[in-house]
Amino acid sequence: MAHLPNLIIDLAIILGTAAITTLLFKWLKQPLVLGYILAGVLVGPKFSLFPTISDPATIRIWADIGVIVLLFSLGLEFNIKKLVKVGGTASMTGVIEISAMILLGYLTGVCLGWSTMDSIFLGGIVCISSTTIIIRAFDELGIKTQQFAGIVFGILVIEDIVAVLLLVLLSTLAVSKQFFSAEMLVAIMKLGFFLVIWFLGGIFLVPSFLRSSRKFITDETLLIISLALCLLMVVVATSVGFSPALGAFIMGSILAGTIYAERIETLLTSIKDLFGAVFFVSVGMLIDPALLIEYAGPIALITAVVILGKAFMVTFGALVVGQPLKQSIQTGLSLAQIGEFSFIIATLGLNLKVTSGFLYPIAVAVSALTAFTTPYMIKASGPLCTWVESKLSPRTRLFLTSYSSGAQTIGSVSDWYRLLREHLQVMIVNTAVILGIILLASRWLMPLLLEELAENWATVLTGFLSFILITPFLWALVLKRINQPVYTRLWTERRAYRGPLVTLAIARGVIGLGLVLLLLDQFFSIKLVLIALVIVVGIWLIVGKRLPLIYELIEKRFLINLNARQIYQENRMGRNLLPWDAHLSYFEVSAESPGVGYTLSELALREKYGVNVISIARGSMTMLVPGRDERLFPGDKIAVIGTDKQLEHFISLIEPAKKEKAQATPAQEISLQKIAVDESFPYIDQSIRNSGIREKTQGLIVGIERNGSRILNPDSTTRFLPGDVIWLAGNTKLIKEFQRENRLRSVK
Missing domain, CATH: 3.30.70.1450 (Regulator of K+ conductance, C-terminal domain)
Structure with missing residues (x-):
């Protein structure tokens, strides 16, 4: 009889048991994740009635690959532009909820008498909701078209990002043993720097590579290329001290902006399902049923903290940012669970040997209980809202309605704020790119040259090559004109801003000079600094006139890559919410x-x-x-x-069956935009039909706010009056061009 490796036997046991449990949970209409976890308990070392796997170490490697594939898949759904489109409502609500739940989880651990590290990890575990469970519940209940669903999906995006960052910060915390420490500050700064470099470099290079290879890309080659890029980024992230999960997530996010994102997701589905199943089974293998009985009290307490705490904090956060009471309660009760990321955070604590053995099975048990209650919580949100409204006084209800309406009106953004934001963006991006080039040159290029040249020649050559590479970005950092019309208006019309404007220019120059001195100090000795400085100035004078063109080409290529994906793989419901709930x-x-x-x-x-x-x-x-x-x-x-x-x-x-199909995304981006009718608006006292806005923007005016009242679907004869707020749905690009033309007209 031929000998079978233990891995094949173990996989047969794992997948066979998982097949049975998942069929059972599918029949019971429960999340399949819970079926995988149950399969892990059955084949684990703590349960003797079923065959037990013989090589846990090898299965653990497969589980690690599962985490990488899951994070890579999550990144593919993210897309860097998705964060920008989340909006302030979901962002602020998510920040309030996550901060409060981390604190609440920590305090719960302290009250239970747990160690500081157990309590901190508990805070991280309870702050992240389950995307899988929520999407499944929304599908079954048929509520994906409802307004609050858009806020829920936006909060989930924020939670996913925070969860990835938590993996890095908790790893650093486990080593330093101090929350407020120099190591933690360095880790945060290092993380921010590398995130900027990776995303800028990745968005510039990866889509360009795929575009140049498009003639040779088939489904097979695309799958191999995407997995190779994923694992390459995992290696890079690990080599600079970050977790493999972070590298996988970053590469997924970079590929999410390419035109191949949907194909990669489709091709990756089977691999993700296989390795994901092994990961979740490995989660169940670490559970000791005896511990669940022993810690039944803490499990019940933490479950109550998750359900009540997340429901209250999300509802509170949504109310604070101006959402109506009904949508706030619906959002809060939808997010009252924990899921996949909680397992990963709990696993991190075990692997680093900084958390107790009981924390992991407790997290899994709480996730199972809250997953079971989620559909019932969502169903109860309507009756709960009715009950809450009946208990509120008329004055309180009027206050909440007025606050919600007022919070969604147009907030004017000052010219100074806009100009300052654009300056900071240029300064941060170009500083990060310059530092990245210097770092790559010193850590990678110079060692290669040292193998072929003498030390002095290798150092000097590396320095000059580095300077040539950074010159376009150095020009943009120091000399690029930013939003010149606004700059000119502030300088000529508001003398109070001349001082801050000069300060901004000086700050850009100082940062640029500091970066040049850093490069000189990195690659040149004291004797050669003056000579190098003269040569650097000479190079600048020779190529200086071409730098704007070079930078413009680089920026244009970056923006083309960033906007390559016009069809988004996301549920875009509830974007740009209207105050009348449309x-x-x-x-x-x-x-x-x-x-x-x-x-x-x-x-x-x-x-x-x-x-x-x-x-x-x-x-x-x-x-x-x-x-x-x-x-x-x-x-x-x-x-x-x-x-x-x-x-x-x-x-x-x-759809006669009243079952919503998969969300479709048009080939052109459309959205709802708000336009204020002020002195710059060219169609005051003209009717909607005569203004020609429909033709100019390929848009439809779906509502007008006027003197505190709201007109939905206004007639084409309705005239625009000063102080109106117009809600316009249509081609996003054309609407923004229309708004920009109005602003320029007002300047002239």
């Missing part, structure tokens, strides 16, 4: 739809349902603000604006 959702017209074949005028969508069709995507073509004579055909992907109730009613026209 929001943007996407639907696909089914073949059995009663509306197929009819024109928009025949369907009378605005009259019957109160909704507006903003775009129709048909194949590779997208029609923004389609005309009344446009017909609906099977497979059309339409963007619709309306309230929760209106959209729920509208679904019956598009």
Whole structure:
């Protein structure tokens, strides 16, 4: 009989048991993750009724690969632009909730008499919700089109980012044993620097490489290339002292901005499912059922802390940033659980040997309990909101309504704030790039040259090559003109800003000089500094006139790569929320739809349902603000604006079974934008029809705020009055150009 390696036997046991448990949990309509964990308990060393694996060390390696693949897959769903589009509501709510839950988890651990490190890790475990469980619950309940869902998904993005950062910070904390220490400060600064360098370099290089190789890319080569890039970044991240998970997440985020993101996600699905299953089974293998019985009290307490704490803090955070009471409660009760990242954080504590053995099974048990309660919490949000409103006084209800409405009005951004933000962006980005070039030259290029040249020649050559590479970025840091119209207006019209403007220019020059001196000090001896400085000035004078063109080409290439992916793989519901609860959702017209074949005028969508069709995507073509004579055909992907109730009613026209299909994203980006009617607005006292805004922006005016009242779906004869706030849905790029032209017109 041929001898089988232990790995094959162990995988047969693991996958066979997992197959049975997942089928059982699928039948019970419970998350499959819990089925994998149960399979791990059954095949683990603490449970003797089932066959036990014989080589846990090898399975642990597979589980580590599973973590890398899971984080890489998560990064593919992230996309650096996704964070920008999350918006202030989700960002601030997420920050409030995460900060409060970390503190609450830490205090809970202290109250239980646990060690400081156990308590800190408990705070990290309870602050991250489960994306998998929430998406599954939303799908089953059919509420992905509702307004609060967009806020929930935005908060999940913030939580995912914080979870990745926590892996780095907790690793540093485990080594230094001090929360406020020089090591922690250095780790934070080092992390920030490398994140900027990796994202800038990755976005500039990786999409360019894929674009140049597109003739040779097939599904097979694309899968190999993406996994190779992932593991390469894992090696780089580990070599500079960060976790493999961080490297995998970063490379996933870089690839998420490419045109191949969807294909990579599809190709990676089977690999992610396989290694993810092994990881979650390995999670269950570390659970001791006896410990769960012994720590039943702490498990019940922490479960209550997670459910009540997250529900309250998310609701509170959403109210603070101006969300209505109903949406705030719905958001809070949706996020009252922990999940996959909690397992990874708990595993980190075990691997670093800084947490007690009981913390891991407690985290898994709490995750299982909160996953089970999540659908019931979401269902209870409506009745709970009704009960809370009945207990509030009329004065309190009026205050909450007024506060919510006021928080969503347009906030004017001063010219000085805009200019300062753009200056800081240029200074931070170019400083990071220059430091990155100097670091790569000293750590990588110079050792290579030392193998072929004498030390002095290698050092000098490295220094000059480094200076040539940094000159475009040095020019941008010191001399690039930033938002010249605003700069000129502040300088000429507001004398009080001349001092700060001069200070900004001096700061840019000082930073640039400091970086040049750093380069000279790094590669040149004291005797050669003056000679090198003269040569550096000479090089600057020779190529100085070409530096703006070189930098413009580099910047243009970077922006092309950054915006390469026009079709986002994300649920874009609830973006740019309207104060009257209308929001943007996407639907696909089914073949059995009663509306197929009819024109928009025949369907009378605005009259019957109160909704507006903003775009129709048909194949590779997208029609923004389609005309009344446009017909609906099977497979059309339409963007619709309306309230929760209106959209729920509208679904019956598009999808008879009232089951929402996968969200579709049009080929062109559309959004809702707010425009203030002030002295710069060129169409004051003109009607909507005569203004021509529809034609200029390919947009549709879906609402107007006027003197505290709101006009939804205004008639085309409605005139614009000073002080109005216009809500315009349509082509994002054209709307922003329209706003920019208005600002320039006001300057002139």
